[in-house]
Amino acid sequence: MTPTYQFDYIIIGHGLAGFQLALKLSSDSFFDAKQIALIDPSKKNTNDKTWSFWETEPSQWDAVTYKSWHKATVITSKKSIALELSPYRYKTIKAIDFYTEAKTKLKQKKNIHFIPERVISLIENEQVSVKTEQNTYTCYHVFDSRLPKAFSMASKKYVHLIQHFKGWIIKSETDVFDETQIVMMDYRLKDGEQTTFTYVLPFSKKEALIEFTYFTNTVVDESVYDHYITTYINHYLHLKDYTIIETEKGAIPMTNFPFHKWNTKQITKIGTGGGWVKGSSGYSFKHTEKKTSLIIDNLKANRTPSHRLFQRKYKFYDKVFLKVLKDENHKGEWIFQQFYDKNTSQTMFRFLDEESTFYEELKIMASLFSWSFIKAFFKTL
Numbered sequence: 001m002t003p004t005y006q007f008d009y010i011i012i013g014h015g016l017a018g019f020q021l022a023l024k025l026s027s028d029s030f031f032d033a034k035q036i037a038l039i040d041p042s043k044k045n046t047n048d049k050t051w052s053f054w055e056t057e058p059s060q061w062d063a064v065t066y067k068s069w070h071k072a073t074v075i076t077s078k079k080s081i082a083l084e085l086s087p088y089r090y091k092t093i094k095a096i097d098f099y100t101e102a103k104t105k106l107k108q109k110k111n112i113h114f115i116p117e118r119v120i121s122l123i124e125n126e127q128v129s130v131k132t133e134q135n136t137y138t139c140y141h142v143f144d145s146r147l148p149k150a151f152s153m154a155s156k157k158y159v160h161l162i163q164h165f166k167g168w169i170i171k172s173e174t175d176v177f178d179e180t181q182i183v184m185m186d187y188r189l190k191d192g193e194q195t196t197f198t199y200v201l202p203f204s205k206k207e208a209l210i211e212f213t214y215f216t217n218t219v220v221d222e223s224v225y226d227h228y229i230t231t232y233i234n235h236y237l238h239l240k241d242y243t244i245i246e247t248e249k250g251a252i253p254m255t256n257f258p259f260h261k262w263n264t265k266q267i268t269k270i271g272t273g274g275g276w277v278k279g280s281s282g283y284s285f286k287h288t289e290k291k292t293s294l295i296i297d298n299l300k301a302n303r304t305p306s307h308r309l310f311q312r313k314y315k316f317y318d319k320v321f322l323k324v325l326k327d328e329n330h331k332g333e334w335i336f337q338q339f340y341d342k343n344t345s346q347t348m349f350r351f352l353d354e355e356s357t358f359y360e361e362l363k364i365m366a367s368l369f370s371w372s373f374i375k376a377f378f379k380t381l
């Protein structure tokens with residue numbers, strides 16, 4: 001007979017969302033008596049990605065922040081826009097540092113249990129039965145980071161793009177980079193009439209992440225990213241002698257797919273699988289932090305954990321933005337030029353963090369006023 005084990009909460013997947021939620025639970029004495037399991041076959045012992053985000057200081061993430069900046073630039077084919085970010089700082093965290101810190105803290109808690117298995121099914125009755133390839137576990141609530149199966153078969157009524165990219169961390173022989181500021185978006189190098197840009201994070205005067213990014217319907221062959229990264233390094237950085245230290249690649253869904261519909265009284269979808277990635281930007285780190293905090297508040301108040309995790313107006317804004325990019329993908333450069341040329345970086349950060357005032361939202365909408373947005377607005381309605 002398959003053994004059964006009982007927990008209060010089970011978290012499926014210990015990536016960004018799973019670990020952030022577990023850290024929030026473990027740091028609140030309200031949950032000290034709760035038995036919590038994290039189920040994931042991965043040991044999370046490799047640096048599989050980096051997360052970048054902005055925030056004011058001080059921060060709970062200071063111990064694992066690899067580098068931070070107080071300036072940025074957005075470069076288009078028409079102009080270069082200098083951004084002073086204060087009181088925000090743009091930060092980056094290496095995944096391996098985050099994983100290591102999270103595991104170290106969580107393993108000190110006697111009520112946190114790591115189960116290195118793969119979940120294959122969930123069954124809801126009075127409790128939730130979580131079946132893995134080896135065992136069956138039961139709990140009162142599951143936090144599930146897996147994408148709903150329906151997402152891959154989503155109908156055409158949902159707007160869907162992919163933010164896909166590849167990056168090289170390179171080291172040069174000479175001082176090349178301004179380590180005080182990032183290049184948030186550089187649109188001078190294009191792949192046809194698509195929204196593509198280069199992203200540069202300088203870690204020192206000699207070392208930086210150079211990443212080529214698409215906001216498009218489909219991904220490209222890995223050699224295509226390599227071609228554009230090489231071109232950017234040669235023709236825009238004017239750099240010939242360098243070493244590739246690391247590479248990374250990824251694909252992030254940018255969509256208005258209703259992930260929240262897969263939340264139930266006993267199962268809460270989290271992370272990318274819960275729609276926590278900002279649809280219009282692909283940013284997720286700070287949104288994850290906010291949503292895990294809301295889940296904690298809901299649990300302590302005996303509410304359904306997914307209660308009010310989303311604000312409808314921002315879902316609407318995201319859908320309009322995505323609709324324009326979907327229908328007129330070449331307009332990405334113009335859109336982001338307007339964003340950062342007509343609004344302060346602080347206003348944009350508050351808007352993307354879903355903390356903006358109605359006046360700020362009107363100002364942002366006015367900066368994007370065009371026939372494309374008017375059409376998208378009414379189609380979305």
